[in-house]
Amino acid sequence: MTAEATVGAALSCRDIEVSYGAFKAVAGVTYDFRPGRLYSLIGPNGAGKTTLMNALSGGVPLSRGQVTLGGKDITGLAPHARTRAGLGRSFQITQIFPGMTVFENLRLAAQAHRYRLQPFWNAVGGFREIAREAERVLAEVGLEQFASVNAGNLSHGDQRALDVGLTMLGDPGVVLLDEPLAGVGHGDAAKAVALIRRLAEGRTVLLIEHNMDVVMDISDEIIVMLAGKILAAGPPEEIRHDQRVRNAYLGEDE
Amino acid sequence: MSKLQPYSVALALIVTAIALSPLVLSGGNALNLVNLILIWSIFAIGYDLVFGVAGMLSFGHAAFFGVGAYVLTLLTTRLGWDFLPALGAAGLAGGVLALLFSFFAMRVAGLFFALLTLALAQLIYILAGSKLRDLTGGVDGLSGVPRPDLFGIDFFSDANYYYFLLAMFVLAIAIAGLLRVSPFGQALKAIKGNELRAEQIGFNVQRLRKSIFFVSGIYAGMSGALLASLIFYVSPQMLHWTTSGDVVIMVLLGGMGTLFGPVLGVALFEVLREWLSTVTSHWYGILGLIFIVCTIFMPNGLAGIVQQIWQRFSREDRR
Amino acid sequence: MSTIVIGLSMGLLLFLLAAGLTLIFGMLRVINFAHGSLYMLGAYCAYQIVQTTGSFWLGLLVAPFLAAAIGALMERVALRPVYARDHVYQLLLTFGFILVIDEAVRLFWGLEYKQIAPPDLFSEPVAILGSQVPTYRLFIIGFGALIAAGLFFMLERSRYGMVIRAASGDPEMVQTLGISVSRIRTFVFAFGSGLAALGGVVAAPLLPIELGMGFSVIIDCFIVVVIGGLGNIRGAVLGALLIGMTRALGYTYAPSWVEFLTFVLLIATLVLRPEGLFSRKGRAA
Numbered sequence: 001m002t003a004e005a006t007v008g009a010a011l012s013c014r015d016i017e018v019s020y021g022a023f024k025a026v027a028g029v030t031y032d033f034r035p036g037r038l039y040s041l042i043g044p045n046g047a048g049k050t051t052l053m054n055a056l057s058g059g060v061p062l063s064r065g066q067v068t069l070g071g072k073d074i075t076g077l078a079p080h081a082r083t084r085a086g087l088g089r090s091f092q093i094t095q096i097f098p099g100m101t102v103f104e105n106l107r108l109a110a111q112a113h114r115y116r117l118q119p120f121w122n123a124v125g126g127f128r129e130i131a132r133e134a135e136r137v138l139a140e141v142g143l144e145q146f147a148s149v150n151a152g153n154l155s156h157g158d159q160r161a162l163d164v165g166l167t168m169l170g171d172p173g174v175v176l177l178d179e180p181l182a183g184v185g186h187g188d189a190a191k192a193v194a195l196i197r198r199l200a201e202g203r204t205v206l207l208i209e210h211n212m213d214v215v216m217d218i219s220d221e222i223i224v225m226l227a228g229k230i231l232a233a234g235p236p237e238e239i240r241h242d243q244r245v246r247n248a249y250l251g252e253d254e
Numbered sequence: 255m256s257k258l259q260p261y262s263v264a265l266a267l268i269v270t271a272i273a274l275s276p277l278v279l280s281g282g283n284a285l286n287l288v289n290l291i292l293i294w295s296i297f298a299i300g301y302d303l304v305f306g307v308a309g310m311l312s313f314g315h316a317a318f319f320g321v322g323a324y325v326l327t328l329l330t331t332r333l334g335w336d337f338l339p340a341l342g343a344a345g346l347a348g349g350v351l352a353l354l355f356s357f358f359a360m361r362v363a364g365l366f367f368a369l370l371t372l373a374l375a376q377l378i379y380i381l382a383g384s385k386l387r388d389l390t391g392g393v394d395g396l397s398g399v400p401r402p403d404l405f406g407i408d409f410f411s412d413a414n415y416y417y418f419l420l421a422m423f424v425l426a427i428a429i430a431g432l433l434r435v436s437p438f439g440q441a442l443k444a445i446k447g448n449e450l451r452a453e454q455i456g457f458n459v460q461r462l463r464k465s466i467f468f469v470s471g472i473y474a475g476m477s478g479a480l481l482a483s484l485i486f487y488v489s490p491q492m493l494h495w496t497t498s499g500d501v502v503i504m505v506l507l508g509g510m511g512t513l514f515g516p517v518l519g520v521a522l523f524e525v526l527r528e529w530l531s532t533v534t535s536h537w538y539g540i541l542g543l544i545f546i547v548c549t550i551f552m553p554n555g556l557a558g559i560v561q562q563i564w565q566r567f568s569r570e571d572r573r
Numbered sequence: 574m575s576t577i578v579i580g581l582s583m584g585l586l587l588f589l590l591a592a593g594l595t596l597i598f599g600m601l602r603v604i605n606f607a608h609g610s611l612y613m614l615g616a617y618c619a620y621q622i623v624q625t626t627g628s629f630w631l632g633l634l635v636a637p638f639l640a641a642a643i644g645a646l647m648e649r650v651a652l653r654p655v656y657a658r659d660h661v662y663q664l665l666l667t668f669g670f671i672l673v674i675d676e677a678v679r680l681f682w683g684l685e686y687k688q689i690a691p692p693d694l695f696s697e698p699v700a701i702l703g704s705q706v707p708t709y710r711l712f713i714i715g716f717g718a719l720i721a722a723g724l725f726f727m728l729e730r731s732r733y734g735m736v737i738r739a740a741s742g743d744p745e746m747v748q749t750l751g752i753s754v755s756r757i758r759t760f761v762f763a764f765g766s767g768l769a770a771l772g773g774v775v776a777a778p779l780l781p782i783e784l785g786m787g788f789s790v791i792i793d794c795f796i797v798v799v800i801g802g803l804g805n806i807r808g809a810v811l812g813a814l815l816i817g818m819t820r821a822l823g824y825t826y827a828p829s830w831v832e833f834l835t836f837v838l839l840i841a842t843l844v845l846r847p848e849g850l851f852s853r854k855g856r857a858a
Binding site: 057078079080081083084089091095096097098099100104107108109111112113115118119120121122123124125127130166167169170 | 436439441443452454455456457458459462
């Protein structure tokens with residue numbers, strides 16, 4: 001087995017491993033994520049889903065293996081550098097800047113993407129291009145009417161939307177979403193799923209989600225993890241009838 | 255400037271009043287007090303860029319402050335440099351030292367960062383008092399620190415030196431004000447607000463932090479040099495950790511994270527020192543008590559109180 | 574031989590202090606900057622009690638309780654209102670207490686340094702393996718080891734220790750079990766403060782009792798608890814012995830570099846292993 005990334009994969013990992021002492025949270029995962037498809041990562045709690053996502057986004061160091069983005073090796077890159085290279089990421093717990101307005105939140109993401117060295121010689125309002133960028137995404141996630149509202153005062157669903165907006169801002173080719181529906185009320189869930197569908201257009205998306213109806217509905221492919229390894233992977237229909245998956249989930253499915 | 259908050263105008267007015275008070279005040283003591291306030295304000299404004307804006311608690315700023323003072327002193331008295339280039343070099347020395355500190359200290363966060371900066375600064379203090387005695391004059395320090403020599407003005411008069419310090423102060427506050435509202439300052443605010451998110455939208459968190467530490471070091475180095483030239487004297491005492499403690503107290507008393515708060519804090523600190531030390535020799539302990547009470551009951555400092563008063567007034571206006 | 578005795582006694586003395594500091598951190602997540610000041614206060618109390626009653630032992634008994642009372646007051650009045658805020662505020666508050674305690678000491682005892690003699694019992698040195706060893710140093714080693722053993726017993730075997738350990742790990746959980754976490758916090762802070770003063774009393778016959786002694790010792794304490802891993806009592810023992818021996822050896826062979834070397838040790842530990850030399854990885858705060 002060679003460690004070469006498959007040609008044409010948007011994101012791929014080769015035999016990656018994340019260990020905490022003797023415990024291997026991710027124990028040798030190899031996978032190619034093909035461009036433009038939506039993947040869902042499922043598995044029981046403690047299977048290593050979030051750790052795998054962190055390993056891809058650079059949040060935890062690998063003890064072994066290689067991650068490539070669009071054919072380029074990004075294994076040694078810090079999270080911010082991966083973001084710049086086109087790998088977006090949202091978190092299980094909403095991560096926004098609560099002390100600032102919604103518009104300011106998005107403008108921050110815009111300036112992070114546009115400037116390598118953050119300009120210091122003029123007020124931020126003097127940089128029109130980042131304001132335009134922020135306004136564009138503001139419309140995309142449907143938060144125009146809240147532009148000047150303090151982000152900390154938004155409803156939970158709108159905070160999630162802002163979070164997605166922050167993730168989307170640099171127009172990343174690959175997006176990792178960790179439970180984007182967590183804590184979103186029933187009424188907002190449909191809206192959130194629609195937003196995910198919209199952002200998945202033309203992008204590669206990896207999603208961690210517990211709501212099986214949503215997963216079966218929107219995924220092109222499903223990856224099942226167990227004990228740090230990939231147990232099975234395939235289209236929803238195939239996974240639904242996979243005996244190993246059924247065994248693993250027996251009594252654990254919600 | 256649609257977002258110019260009225261209360262910051264109020265703060266700016268108070269600060270201007272402090273800065274211009276020698277024009278109406280007479281007497282050498284008051285003038286000396288204002289000169290001290292101007293110098294420490296530069297230090298505090300620079301410190302708050304790290305503490306209030308970027309959210310890092312440094313206990314090591316005494317090192318940058320003291321080293322700046324020594325660089326100015328040594329360059330002018332031993333190498334015969336002019337005042338202004340030496341002042342620039344003092345700032346640069348403070349900045350470079352801060353950068354050096356940050357390479358070590360930014361490997362850890364929070365309380366560990368505070369401890370590490372404290373330890374690094376104390377290391378410099380020990381070196382200055384023992385191994386580098388030839389350079390620093392040991393506990394006796396060095397005297398004969400000069401003042402600027404410009405346009406034939408006699409800056410050895412405190413009244414004239416005041417104008418020089420005022421100019422430096424205005425420059426310091428203008429630059430800090432610009433930095434805070436620039437994309438750079440906004441990025442730092444973002445890091446303070448949510449480091450994980452800031453990193454994940456693509457900010458190079460470590461580099462941004464190091465940059466502001468560098469800038470803050472320049473402020474500290476220059477203000478240290480200015481203090482040495484105000485009192486014509488420098489000693490390792492300026493490197494001592496209590497200097498770092500003083501600037502933290504000043505910023506917290508005045509209101510961290512605001513542009514003018516640190517200046518108010520410095521003014522309060524220096525006026526208290528001036529006043530209490532004539533009443534009792536135990537003023538530092540009383541200051542400690544005031545500091546404790548203020549930290550508990552007014553976490554936003556004087557600037558927070560000004561803001562509250564302003565809000566009350568503006569609410570009554572609307573009625 | 575005497576170097577070893579000095580090193581061990583310094584180490585165990587440091588342990589008394591570091592144990593308090595690290596206990597407080599483990600429970601409250603606060604680094605008590607004023608810990609050194611409480612140590613100094615202990616030493617001055619010992620001086621005062623020896624002056625008025627002539628008994629060192631009375632000082633050893635009374636000073637820790639006095640410091641514990643002050644510690645309890647500090648925790649109740651100052652720290653409790655700010656637990657909800659950033660840890661930075663708690664650190665800054667304890668910093669404020671340095672100013673207050675130091676000033677109070679200056680007010681009562683002035684600027685000149687004080688001295689007390691070791692209790693009569695330990696006035697004569699003894700010969701061990703051919704070298705003269707001060708018996709008071711031996712007493713410190715014995716006493717320190719006794720306290721250390723007592724601490725371990727209390728923390729790991731007794732019900733009290735179990736509650737404290739549970740409360741440092743998961744305060745909400747313990748709260749729901751009907752145990753008052755805020756009372757445990759006060760107790761731990763007072764207890765740690767008492768240990769600091771105990772260290773101060775024990776150290777008093779060895780050193781000039783002066784205003785600067787608090788700060789020089791707090792830096793050593795920081796070094797010990799950082800090396801041992803913050804909140805880790807076992808680590809504190811090892812760290813304290815390491816620093817004690819290093820200092821003793823340093824004073825013998827390279828006196829002008831001792832301060833410098835201890836700082837380098839602290840910085841190196843913070844940079845390379847902030848979670849401590851003796852703790853398992855992943856324990857960082």
